Amino acid sequence: MIEIARLAPADLIAKDYHNIKLPPDVSSEVLFFSRTAASDPTSHRDILVFRSGVCVFWNIPDAECRQMLDRVRKYCDAPVSPQLIEWEELRYFLTTGDTFLDGEDICLHHSLSPDSKWSTDVLELPSASRFVFEKLAFSDALALSVKLSLLETSFDSVALQMQPWIEKMKTGLG
Numbered sequence: 001m002i003e004i005a006r007l008a009p010a011d012l013i014a015k016d017y018h019n020i021k022l023p024p025d026v027s028s029e030v031l032f033f034s035r036t037a038a039s040d041p042t043s044h045r046d047i048l049v050f051r052s053g054v055c056v057f058w059n060i061p062d063a064e065c066r067q068m069l070d071r072v073r074k075y076c077d078a079p080v081s082p083q084l085i086e087w088e089e090l091r092y093f094l095t096t097g098d099t100f101l102d103g104e105d106i107c108l109h110h111s112l113s114p115d116s117k118w119s120t121d122v123l124e125l126p127s128a129s130r131f132v133f134e135k136l137a138f139s140d141a142l143a144l145s146v147k148l149s150l151l152e153t154s155f156d157s158v159a160l161q162m163q164p165w166i167e168k169m170k171t172g173l174g
Contacts (some may be wrong), residue, residue, distance in 0.1 A: 004051050048135075055072055056142050094107075095109060
């Protein structure tokens with residue numbers, strides 16, 4: 001678990017990340033930070049930090065992701081070992097049509113005009129809410145997938161530890 005209430009944009013890599021304000025029922029579970037370019041909507045860099053301990057990065061170079069994870073780890077109750085950290089790379093595209101999946105590619109609806117400017121510390125943009133919530137939905141799905149994978153790894157470890165006992169029981173020695 002991550003103490004997300006203590007995590008702030010100042011903890012992030014650069015001061016130009018902004019906290020996107022989410023509804024209270026969502027903001028207690030996830031923080032959404034974004035860094036945007038003034039005129040290019042494809043250059044958004046988004047970081048979602050889930051209370052469960054999962055971070056999802058959109059359009060962020062690997063080195064910056066690793067740097068962010070190092071900063072977030074100090075807020076974790078019990079961080080997983082670096083060997084268990086999963087790295088998934090999915091492509092995404094912006095479209096003016098509806099959001100959809102095309103195989104493993106994510107096509108996100110985006111309707112902000114190129115001259116939109118996001119320059120406040122906390123963003124509250126009704127016009128961007130669909131885009132933000134669709135990214136949040138995909139990020140939540142990825143976060144749940146990672147949690148499930150970690151649980152499966154844990155079960156596999158327990159099963160391997162139990163194997164000698166199972167073999168003994170088969171022979172009547174256990």
